[in-house]
Amino acid sequence: MSIVIASSIILAIFSFNYFTQTANQIQELAINDLQTNAEIEAYSISNSLSNAISAITSNLMLIANSPSTMEGNLSKIQILLDSGLETTSNLTDGYYYLDSNGRLKTFTGIEKEQNANYRDADLSHRAYFQIPNESENPYISTVIDSNDNVPRMFISFPILKINQTGVSQPQTNSYVTSFEGVIVASIAAKTLGNYLEGQIHPKFNGDIAFMDRNGTIIYTQNQTYIGKDFFGNEFQPYIKSILKAKAEEFNNIISKALNSESGLSEFHFENTSTTIAYDGVRGLKIDESGGQFGNNIGTLFVTIPHRLAGDVATLIDNQQLTNFSIIAVIVVIATATAIILLRWNDTLKKRVAQRTAQLNETVDKLSQANEGLKLHDKMQKEFIHVAAHELRTPSQAISGNLELIEMTYLPSLFEGSEGGKQNSFDSEFEDLAKDKDKLQEFKSGLVSTYRNSQRLEKIVNNILDVSRIESQRFELHKEYFNLNEKIQNVIKDIHSRSIINPLLHNLQKNIKIEFEPSEDPITVFADKIRMFEVMTNLITNAIKFSGDKPITITVKKIQKNAIDHKHQLGENKKVHKDDTTQNRDENILMMAIVSIRDRGTGIDSDIFPRLFTKFTTKSSQGTGLGLYISKSIIESHGGQIWAQNNFDEDKGATFSFSLPLSP
Known part of the structure; x- marks a missing residue:
């Protein structure tokens, strides 16, 4: 009996130590995963916000440096401001143009009656005008109350004009510039909050906050704190009244976060611990002389409260009570107790493994989401680079031609x-x-x-x-028209523009465009203007890559359920068909099939899989948007578009699309 009792005691002690160690391992694993998730979430949201602010700053730079802005052409500046707001409407609520005296000359929404009082308002006292005026550098403000009493952040970009009477020093490459005003974008605190909340993963259980570089609260879930200085005399008494002796420790965490790029801290208060992950939010660096603009705009905080330590302590206490109970009855049911312990151990391991698998799955999903954000960021930067280059080239040519006409x-x-x-x-x-x-x-x-x-x-x-x-605001104005006649008009238009259009310079080599309709007329129900745009884009693309060889255009009618996307080239096996939108109306029995066949070099294999996506191009000119827009137009009509390389002796490529004959 004594051996059984001693064995039971030893087993109970061993079990207690084992379960305590296991509980501690669970706590450590859970906290590590919690911290990792918080860091990933903070990085993802701060990176997304940095990209959004960079896009806004890029818009301001393009508008400030445009010829229309330099000339003070208010009507064209208005168009640029409206376009800028349209591209960043998920974060901004207004774009503004202030002249060199700080007068508000035009802004988005100026046509609204309630905004009439703001026209020509004097905003020269605002920091977003004064600082760019003095430093000739961009500026990002903290949250301030606007004239309509709405708390907003402001990003401003100076309009700097090279003084035409200034002396250029070739040796020093210096120029005399004059300050002509600022282009400003505003971000409402409420809109910023909605944007940040929208970035959080639905299954993520935590809160977010955002402070600017000076410690001013830009966003938190409690709206009454927005705009307050965290370290100021108004907010600190509230912190001390809540955290008491822990207030200084919490302030040190916030201070460290504001002076660091990223990091992680654990804050313990009473029976609750809080994981605090933080990551700096950056803007687009524009000062090429090495200035500080583009450093930390602010810091994003992600907080996750938890009670893992208390839960583990409770688990240990319960286990201790269980062990004492086992000691009391171990003499009678030692064998049964051993079996129960073994089964309990297996169950616990399964639960740990299941929880670990769930946490790993969450981490994988967050990592995939992060990769998606990186890809979107890369595409956005590529687009900004391409758009800036493509806009700059004709703008500089126009300006240069006019200056040459004046001088010569x-x-x-x-x-x-x-x-x-x-x-x-x-x-x-x-x-x-x-x-x-x-x-x-x-x-x-x-x-x-x-x-x-x-x-x-x-x-x-x-x-x-x-x-x-x-933004799903693409509208069509459909009507019945003869598709053959529209294609002939496109060909005539291309010929008439061939002399002055650089994309059609090959027509000067007498490229032959052969149009072969199977019958006439072929009447379709579609948007005339948009179909003209699609045909022009596809034909000009064919001209660009055809060299001096002829281009063939065919049109035919075919039953919808009999469309064979390989019928153009017989046994051709490689067809890229964009079928993301399927025709759902099976009552449309007849379709028109239009094919444009060139005899050039064919479609590059590197871009073939993403041919109809944005920014896809191998040409030295163009933004890579033409086929993406054409695809959207065709699918909006209920049709489909596809492309294929020709594998016969002529080589080249064939682009085809289908179009319903009736609504």
Whole structure:
């Protein structure tokens, strides 16, 4: 009996130590996973906010440096402000243009009656005007009350114009600039909060807060704290009244977070512990001279309260009571107790393994979401780079052509029309008209200006179309028309524009466009303008890559359920068909199939799988938006679009799309 009792005591002590160690391991594992999740969430949200603020700053830079802004053209500036707001509407609620005196000249929403009182308002006292005026650098404010008493953050970008009368020093590469005003974007605190809340994973159980670089509370779930200085005399008494002796420790954690890029802390108060993960939020660095703009804008905090230590202590106490009970009855049921303990151990291990698997699954999902954010960030930066390059090229060409015309042919062009200045202009123009060589050069300059303005207009329209598509505001105006006639009009239009359009320069080599409709007319129910856009895009693409070989366009009718996407090239096996939108109306029995076949180099295998996605291009020109917009237009009509490389002796590629004949 004594052996059984001694064995039972030893077994009870061993069991107690084992379960205590296991409980501690569970606590450590759970806390580590909790901290990892908090750090991932803080990084993901801060990175997303940094990208959003960088996009806003990029918009401000593009608008501030545009020729329209430099010229003070309010109507064109208004268009740029509206476009900027449209691309960042998930975070911003307004774009504004202030002149060099701090007067509000135009802004988004200026046409609304309730905003009439803000026109020409004097905002020269605002920091977002004064600081860029003094430093000629961008500025990001803390949360302040706007004129309409709404707390907002403001991001401003100075308009700096190179002084035309300044002296350029080639050796030092210095220029005299003049301050012409600022372009400002506003972020409402409530909108910022909604944006941050929207970034949290639905299964993540925690809170978020955001402080600027000075410790001002930009966002927290308690709206009454927004705009208050965390370390100020107004907020600190509240902290001390809640945390008492722990207030200093909590303040040290916040202070350390504001001065660090990222990190993690554990704060223990009473019976609850809180995991605090923090990550810096950054803006787009623009000061190439090495200035500080672009460093920490603020710090994002993710807090997760938990009671893991208390729960583990309770578990240990319960286990101790159980062990004493086992000692009391171990003499009688020693064997049964051993079996129960073994089964209990197995159950506990299974629970630990199950919980660990769930936590690992959550980490994997968060990692995948993070990779998606990185990919989106990369695509967004690539688009900003491409858009800036594509917008800059025609803008610089237009500006250069006009300056060349002024300097070479018409020095009085921009001097006005009063008195003797008009006579000087008339005389210069008469001299120009008499000199055929100069007149031809003058005409070439005007043609180049028109060509680049068309290119600029197309880039802006493409960007606006993508914005409408992604915000689901893409509208169609359908009507019945002859598809054959529309294609013939597109061909005529391309021929008529071939001389001044750089994308169609190959037509000067007499590229033959063969149009082969199977019957006439072929009447469809669609948007005439959008279908003209699709056909123009596909045909000009074919011209770009065809060299001097002919292009063939075919149109035919076919039953919907009999569409074979390989019928164009017989045994061709490689077809890229974008079928993300399936036709659901089975009553549409007949479809029109339009195919554009070129005999060029074919579609590059690197871009073939993502041919109809945004920013996909191998060309040195273009934003890679044309096929994406064409795909959206065709799918909006209930059709489909696809592409394939030709594998016969002609090589090249064939782009095809289907279109319903009736609604």
